[in-house]
Amino acid sequence: MRLLLVMPNVVSYEAFLGELGDALCADGTEVHLACSPVNFASSHANRLEPFATQKPGRPTIHPIAFVRGMNPVAHVRAARRLRALVDRLRPDVVHAHFDAAIFTTALARTSNWRATIATFHGLSFPILNGWRRMAIRTATAWAVRRFDTVWVLNSENRDLLRAAAPGSDIRSFQSAGVGCDIARFVAPSKADRDASRAKLGFSSDDCVFAYVGRLVVAKGFALTVEAFLQFARNEPKARLLVVGSSDPLHPTGLTSEEEGMVKASSQIAAVGHCDDLERYLAATDVMVLPSFREGMPVGLMEALAMGVPVLTRDVCGCRDVVRNGIDGIVLRDCSVKNLAEAMKQLAESQDMRRRMSDRAVADRDRFSRRHFVREQQEIYRACQWQGQAKSSGACH
Secondary structure, three states: OEEEEEEEEHHHHHHHHHHHHHHHHHOOOEEEEEEEOOOOOHHHHHHHHHHHOOOOOOOEEEEOOOOOOOOHHHHHHHHHHHHHHHHHHOOOEEEEEOHHHHHHHHHHOOOOOOEEEEEEOOOOHHHOOHHHHHHHHHHHHHHHOOOOEEEEOOHHHHHHHHHHOOOOOEEEOOOOOOOEOOOOOOOOOHHHHHHHHHHHOOOOOOEEEEEEOOOOHHHOHHHHHHHHHHHHOOOOOEEEEEEOOOEOOEOOOOOHHHHHHHHHOOOEEEEEOOOOHHHHHOOOOEEEEOOOOOOOOHHHHHHHHOOOOEEEEOOOOHHHHOOEOOOEEEEOOOOHHHHHHHHHHHHHOHHHHHHHHHHHHHOHHHHEHHHHHHHHHHHHHHHHHHHOOOOOOOOO
């Protein structure tokens, strides 16, 4: 089978589909990857090295400059390059991931393509309002109809897409989204925990909260900072570890005064983007992600796999991963006040944190990426079998 994966950038491939690509290559599948070779953070440049020279057992990379945001000219330019690539490779299956690559693939597709499927890792229109919500919903529905089958990571997004694009074949995975690498994200020993904290300047008796992700409003970054600043006034042993970088397309949500407070605070450590998240999670007592909406957040799975309880919002995706009162706290009303109170509750109860940590570790296999890899391989086999002949109903 010849498979073409279409991704916004090589970093997304490595983070979410690397294990799948390796498994497919090992099974004899000819895997090609169309993606942008660059990302926003310059530290990602080293991720291109494995693809610099084609080696057996690795996908063949085809650089295409996919774009984020509404840039019709750039989308059309990328679509032309993708169409030419598909005409040359004639893959059995084309699989697009994430909004930017999905929209470009929808533009590029012609009637002679074989099985063409897409996976949305999250939906943006549900958290928008007014004309923006309507415009993005309409564009998303149009793109969905250009694919044989569309996959989403949870049942709520499946139902939303079915309502937006009636008659389209839209399905959700049985696995926990793309899962995570549980062999990499393992609960640390006390020695490893203390060593990780020492490198960050934290003591063994500090209570460390961690925010991991893009520093944007939609992920709850500003809410996390505001709640922590409120809670930490009377908690000198509280610490906030911020792992992630800003996004040029979206604001952080912090005022200039709050940004100054973050920089001046001895209780907040911002380390930027990292490629070794497990080292920072090893120093963490509680992960905080009050996101407004998710697909199936990998960062929360990685935290729970390491035995780090999670404090999150009761929204799509987050509530699919975190079990309220079992391995974390899921807030229905995630105001600054309520988030600060939940931080205080967890900081003051080491027994609660330990109980949640133990349960998270005990049930960590539910997040194993091998479940996703196995399910995705079965999907590709079905697509190949049903899509050899040109048919608009391929993969149904």
